Amino acid sequence: MTELNDLTPKRAAVLVASQSVADAELVGKLLQDEFHNVRLSTKPDFAVEDFEQHRPSVLVLAFDTLEAAQRYYIGLYRLSTVVHETRHRVVVLCNKHDVWTVYDLCSLGHFDDYVLFWPATNDAPRIRMSVHQALRIMTAQEQAGDVTPRAAPIGVSAPKPPHPAPAETAPDAAAAEAAARAAKPAPGVPQAQPAAAQTAPGVAPQRLAVLIVEDDGFQQKLIGRLMNGLDIDVLFADTGARALEQMWEHKPDLVLMDVGLPDTNGVEATRKIKSIGQFGHVPILMVTGHSERNIVVESLKAGAADFLVKPFDKNTLHEKLRQFLPALATS
Template sequence: MNFKEARILVASDGHTNSELVSKLLLEEFELVHLSWDESRIAADFEKYRPQVLVLAFETLELAERYYLGLFRQSQIVHTMPHRTLLLCNKEDVRRAYELCRKEYFDDYVLFWPMVHDTRRLCMSVLLALRALSSITQSPKVADIAAHVRQVGDLEGVLDRSMAEGAARIDITDHSLRMASEELGDVIEGFADLLAGDLPGSVPSAADAPAVSAGQSQRAKAAPRLKEVENAMTPLREWLDGVKVAVAPPLASARNLQSLAADHRPLVLVVDDDEFQCKLLARLLDTKRYELMFAHSATEALAALRRCRPSLILMDVMLPDMDGVEVTRRLKASPAYAMVPVVMITGQSERNVVQASLQAGAIDFVVKPFDRERLCAKVSHYLQLD
């Protein structure tokens, strides 16, 4: 990544603040854009597609409101890899730290009032770009583990295919041997008939050339029949050679599979009810998979920028955006379209079921939870059965 040409968007509640921040950033970066019109939150973000979003608001409340509005209005913000940098004043440092620790934002800089270390802003943007570069260029562990599991299945497929091939060779070998024996019997009988060896057969002098020809053909046929019997030997040797050749790669695949087994799938639970989250943590089999919790749609979408879960348990009723809409947005993104979403609901209305299925959900779990059914569904969609 060419950091100098990285796309940076400075969002602010006023032209003065955004110009000030922009001036400092332009000393290091070339593509710095400004956004201070609240009505163009989503439009500016989607137009400039920033890799680093600098939130230069007077208060943290305004920064939080902006980012929440961005997730509500933009259809693609959660699909675009970017880092968020929060500018704060001395009174809000503790709060900024808590927000970043909870991963609502990625980092913060003490900026108001202006401090002597003005280069700190550029340094923080550089660090954000480096972190983003490592995330986007490195394959996700979950994806690697999934591919390794598929490679591990190759051994079983190969064993079954080779066993089937060996069985077919045996059948063909048996058929050739039977045909060889039958053909040999026919030639022998014909030759014996011509030679007068069969009871009641008396060859005449006129039959002498035919007898000689029959004996000659029998002599020629014998090695040919032996060749037919031995025709399967090279094929068997080839099959044994294949087994020897693939043994080292399969051993490596087994080792990778054992390593992949140590990586547990991630289940993202999106529910604003703290009690329900604690209950799910107790009910689910956390020895087989990891749990991550998000208590709002915004928090969930922000979490998806940093990780890719193997399964999402999505509550229908959320404080900032309903679970059906969040599911619809995820399914519209190629990055998350294949992640299964199971809705959590205490409602059984037909319209909720239909809307969720149309949005892309694959199943439901209904409150109050049935532990056995809940764990069975999670294991099924994680392919742990």
């Protein structure tokens, strides 16, 4: 049964999470005049422990980038045993470049509210009001009898029973689905390269997925058409932030990364993806219209596996894909 919290400003638990002690202390001071139960969480190794000990009604993400805030929050859902059952609302602090992205994330329910905060705190009272509003909404929900914990963020499934009882006569479709789920790698564990034909009898092998990170719609369609004829699911992202969302949500087997993106550059987006242990094994091929030495060097340092220089044809693309996706060679 869900435990109800005291949602008054004097007692409501508020947790400020950040990778910067200075930033967390700044936000904490802005809140402590009106909220008397504010705690800070600034050490990544203790992020889950801090959340589980404090059980916040309002979680304030005071990270310097939106990507860092997403990694932290998704990490809680993947590692904590109590976050799924803890009623809370999430306020994320952002900069002006991320406003529309974080707006979309809030619309989808990934976060609950955002405050334009970095780099200057021109509207410091706004963060206090956001916490007040979060507590009022939770109070109204409680009075209406709605004490359901918030849904998991995008790309994270709700926890399943550890040992579900097998049905005595499970239909073939259910058995196939269960086998496919079991074949998924555990969070944080690199996915092993598939051995030839190691699938259960009657179970179709899981389709490969390739993520195309490209902001130009025409180029997206062009590359997508060049991949016709391959047994591959094609995903698209037009920004670095959306690419990271797609990585968490779909776990693609390979990424085609454009160098120029509207919110970042492909090198930095590659670096961020490769910094997440779960995606360290995923090959990233840089797609560029030029091959200057500095771009090549920086991309390789960031973790890129290879390059595709535009314009390229269907045969060149298929050859590259088969090189990094051995399962295609036999398809």
